[in-house]
Amino acid sequence: MGEREKRDWIPLLLLLPTLIYLIAFLGYPLIETFILAFTSDQGALGNFKRLTATGEFWEALRNTLLITAVIVPLQLGFALMLALFINMKFKGYTFILYIISIPLALSDVSASLMSYTIFAPMGYLNKLLMNLHIIDRPIYFFGFTYQTREFWVIVLTEVWRATPLVFVIILAGLQAVNKEYLEAADIFGFSRWQKFTRIILPLLKPSILSALLIRTLFAFQIFGVVWLLAGRDIPILAGEAYYWQTEVNNSNVACTYGLVIALVSLIISWAYLTFLKPGHLEGEVTE
Amino acid sequence: MAEVKMVGLKKYFGAVRALDGIDLEIEDGKFVVLLGPSGCGKTTLLRCVSGLEKVTDGRVLFNEKDVTDLPPKSRNVSMVFQSYAVWPHMKVYDNIAYPMKIKKYDRAEIEKRVEWAARLLNIHELLDRYPAQLSGGQRQRVAVARAIVLEPAVLLMDEPLSNLDALLRVMMRSELKKLQERLGTTTIYVTHDQVEAMTMGDMIAVMNQGKLQQYGKPEEIYHKPANMFVAGFIGSPRMNFLNVEFMEEKGEYYLMSDIFRFPVGNEKVQELKRTNTKKFVFGIRPEDIHLEGEKEYSVEGEVYFTERLGADTILHVKVDKERLVAKLPGDVVLKEGERITIYMDPEKFHLFHPETEQAVI
Amino acid sequence: MRYRIKKALIVFASIMIALWFLTPVVLIVLASLTPSSEYYDPHKILPTKLTLDHLYKLFVVLDGWQATLNSLEVAGVAIGLSFLIGLPAGYALTRFVFKGKNFFRLLILLTRSFPALVMAVPLVVLYLKIGISDTLFGVALAHTSMILPFVVLITSSILAGISVEYEEAGMIFGLSRFQSFLKITLPLALPGLAASAIFAFIMSWNEVFVASVLTLINRTLPAHILNTAIASPDYFKFAAGTVMAVPAMVFIFFTRKYLVSMWGISLK
Ligand SMILES: Nc1ncnc2c1ncn2[C@@H]1O[C@H](COP(=O)(O)OP(=O)(O)OP(=O)(O)O)[C@@H](O)[C@H]1O
Numbered sequence A: 001m002g003e004r005e006k007r008d009w010i011p012l013l014l015l016l017p018t019l020i021y022l023i024a025f026l027g028y029p030l031i032e033t034f035i036l037a038f039t040s041d042q043g044a045l046g047n048f049k050r051l052t053a054t055g056e057f058w059e060a061l062r063n064t065l066l067i068t069a070v071i072v073p074l075q076l077g078f079a080l081m082l083a084l085f086i087n088m089k090f091k092g093y094t095f096i097l098y099i100i101s102i103p104l105a106l107s108d109v110s111a112s113l114m115s116y117t118i119f120a121p122m123g124y125l126n127k128l129l130m131n132l133h134i135i136d137r138p139i140y141f142f143g144f145t146y147q148t149r150e151f152w153v154i155v156l157t158e159v160w161r162a163t164p165l166v167f168v169i170i171l172a173g174l175q176a177v178n179k180e181y182l183e184a185a186d187i188f189g190f191s192r193w194q195k196f197t198r199i200i201l202p203l204l205k206p207s208i209l210s211a212l213l214i215r216t217l218f219a220f221q222i223f224g225v226v227w228l229l230a231g232r233d234i235p236i237l238a239g240e241a242y243y244w245q246t247e248v249n250n251s252n253v254a255c256t257y258g259l260v261i262a263l264v265s266l267i268i269s270w271a272y273l274t275f276l277k278p279g280h281l282e283g284e285v286t287e
Numbered sequence B: 001m002a003e004v005k006m007v008g009l010k011k012y013f014g015a016v017r018a019l020d021g022i023d024l025e026i027e028d029g030k031f032v033v034l035l036g037p038s039g040c041g042k043t044t045l046l047r048c049v050s051g052l053e054k055v056t057d058g059r060v061l062f063n064e065k066d067v068t069d070l071p072p073k074s075r076n077v078s079m080v081f082q083s084y085a086v087w088p089h090m091k092v093y094d095n096i097a098y099p100m101k102i103k104k105y106d107r108a109e110i111e112k113r114v115e116w117a118a119r120l121l122n123i124h125e126l127l128d129r130y131p132a133q134l135s136g137g138q139r140q141r142v143a144v145a146r147a148i149v150l151e152p153a154v155l156l157m158d159e160p161l162s163n164l165d166a167l168l169r170v171m172m173r174s175e176l177k178k179l180q181e182r183l184g185t186t187t188i189y190v191t192h193d194q195v196e197a198m199t200m201g202d203m204i205a206v207m208n209q210g211k212l213q214q215y216g217k218p219e220e221i222y223h224k225p226a227n228m229f230v231a232g233f234i235g236s237p238r239m240n241f242l243n244v245e246f247m248e249e250k251g252e253y254y255l256m257s258d259i260f261r262f263p264v265g266n267e268k269v270q271e272l273k274r275t276n277t278k279k280f281v282f283g284i285r286p287e288d289i290h291l292e293g294e295k296e297y298s299v300e301g302e303v304y305f306t307e308r309l310g311a312d313t314i315l316h317v318k319v320d321k322e323r324l325v326a327k328l329p330g331d332v333v334l335k336e337g338e339r340i341t342i343y344m345d346p347e348k349f350h351l352f353h354p355e356t357e358q359a360v361i
Numbered sequence C: 001m002r003y004r005i006k007k008a009l010i011v012f013a014s015i016m017i018a019l020w021f022l023t024p025v026v027l028i029v030l031a032s033l034t035p036s037s038e039y040y041d042p043h044k045i046l047p048t049k050l051t052l053d054h055l056y057k058l059f060v061v062l063d064g065w066q067a068t069l070n071s072l073e074v075a076g077v078a079i080g081l082s083f084l085i086g087l088p089a090g091y092a093l094t095r096f097v098f099k100g101k102n103f104f105r106l107l108i109l110l111t112r113s114f115p116a117l118v119m120a121v122p123l124v125v126l127y128l129k130i131g132i133s134d135t136l137f138g139v140a141l142a143h144t145s146m147i148l149p150f151v152v153l154i155t156s157s158i159l160a161g162i163s164v165e166y167e168e169a170g171m172i173f174g175l176s177r178f179q180s181f182l183k184i185t186l187p188l189a190l191p192g193l194a195a196s197a198i199f200a201f202i203m204s205w206n207e208v209f210v211a212s213v214l215t216l217i218n219r220t221l222p223a224h225i226l227n228t229a230i231a232s233p234d235y236f237k238f239a240a241g242t243v244m245a246v247p248a249m250v251f252i253f254f255t256r257k258y259l260v261s262m263w264g265i266s267l268k
């Protein structure tokens, strides 16, 4: 429909500003990142050597991977349950839908501050437990000595904040599942569980994959939540990049971190697209 | 008011030749129906005339003035879109008034004209509604009102009745036709409904695969189809086609097929002799086959089946390996398998050249 | 009976979900209004009186007001720029056929997975060179590059939902293509465009990494919070969180109709 014009230069003219802008603000920085990352007083690979020689880098890499590995499956599981629940379309479900989508509007900064409200030494959780006389001194969730607790608070915050993102994608996929498939299954006497595993899940696969891909990419770039709740107690890649840029004023190392993140993101995308049936996903992504 | 001329009009979409060299001259004030199967290029033709589409090659002239490179707004054309395209964010009144507002008519004039058009199309009670609150037929009338209110030089209508129910369609058909007669606006009207074409058009242009097949009065198109495509496309059920050979025996001339041998009248013999072939395609419309007539033009066969449509009975006759279709009065009752004799009207058959498919007679 | 149980389960689950998602929001607002004396009193879970002190101090003493204005300015410029640049591209993607269209679409999609921090650091260097380092305009330019792909995709999908024939009818009745777009298509697209502008606003309003890297003094609200909140007393953190959250939630409320589809697009 409507795609009838033949003069080729008009659409190109219309696209040109976008193209130029993206080249200037994404393309150029990308190249510059490479240049900066490969520039140091110890030869082209100096920054990488410097990076891998420090314990922080490996720790940051490990933590980033760990956080990603923990939160993505949790988010997916919760989101799936929420989506199935909302898709029952009970009375008043739109209201619950709105409530679930509230975190979509919140930044990682405000989400972490909310979680701090609860887990701070004088936060609501501690006060509640103390008043119920379950504990008599506050439990500390933050600080270098409590890294494990910090880690789980971060996980909880991220799950709270980002599950709705996954939820929205899966719900959209779920709503596209043809009701007749399920009715057909009823006729053939499928059980609830069979319906879920044999029909809904396979049909949802494309949505689940794209949700997974997106979440993994973003989880890998996690910054605000960790930085606010744990600072550098729990080093992560983006946080290290930030640290090297703003505190040490060393753009070269910061860019090296950036490049590592970009590289791993690329590998993740590639892995998803290659191993998990690209055909489905592409259809999903392009429209 | 304008005379419209298309000269060698071509429009290609990549490899698709939507228009493949159209030459057409439309007299001022005529109602021309553009008829053809789906995808033959009707909409594309309208869009080229309106200027919405840039032509690949050829010219469009209004009153001998070349408008090929003018944008739509400078052509003084109006259009009723296939989907109506009644602007959803404007009330009916504003929809009709907007073209005049664009052209900076003064208020009183606008009001007068909207009133006139709305009364004409019987939508004056709907002026205060939004298009979403109208039925399909009402919306369509708004589209027509909007198109005529400025008295355009050329009025283009793209299947404007295709979305209406049968009753409304018949009603609108005659309303539109009367309207056009009253206004005298040169009109090009696209349809692939034959009845619509026959009843409404002063002239009919039949198209196929981007080419103009025939341009003529409805009777001409029906009685003197220029080629096999037009002959087969116009009329329902479709014309019967049979291969025949033109032959002479003892000074008499015959058309001979597998199932009959008909004598040919003298005037026709001269015509047939002038062609470069002895083989022809013989065509006869179902309505020109009867249950009685001249013995020489009869064929014997077996009733294959009948379709009783009420007013008509469609008879399918098996004659050896051939099948013939006849359109008979509705009260005729025939049994399957019954042997019958059918008679063809000797004045009504057509002959086509087997290769060029052009009409010979 | 079974029906009753099912209904009870649904209600129960709904309440749990609502509690899970709403509690943190309610608590931070509450905490931001709690007087510090009560906050540090371990025996008082809920405050007995409320105060606007922290919000006042955040805004006035800690320059939160300036940072909020900065954020608004950045978001405003970024939205304006990205619609100015992105709308024509979105229009081209829906209304024209041309070579390389799918490639362009793919390119735009790809930029969505571009890590923001790869962009931020080189921009610091670039901005120093061209003299816009530590300016709001610089941040706005960076945010534009983030928002722009979203705007292109969303406008193209909004415009695709508006039949070309409306626009063509405008052209038939005396408008040029551009006028017809302005007078016919744009008004029809407006609700959708407004909703996407709100989404773009939230993207910019919430963005913290790039804003923090690119500025030192002229900070946007989240960047300001990120860098001062850590060193501030708790109740300022809560006030800051509340200030960040409330506008975004209000905006989301007005666009809830578009919520699912919009996020669907922005995430792809
Ligand atoms: N924008 C386009 N891009 C490519 N091909 C097109 C385009 N518009 C039309 N065509 C092709 O040109 C041919 C003629 O199309 P057109 O719309 O003129 O047909 P039509 O006669 O109006 O058919 P219908 O009766 O179904 O409306 C068709 O084969 C169609 O597929």
Ligand SMILES: [Mg+2]
Residues within 6 Å of the ligand: B042, B043, B044, B082
């Ligand atoms: Mg058509």
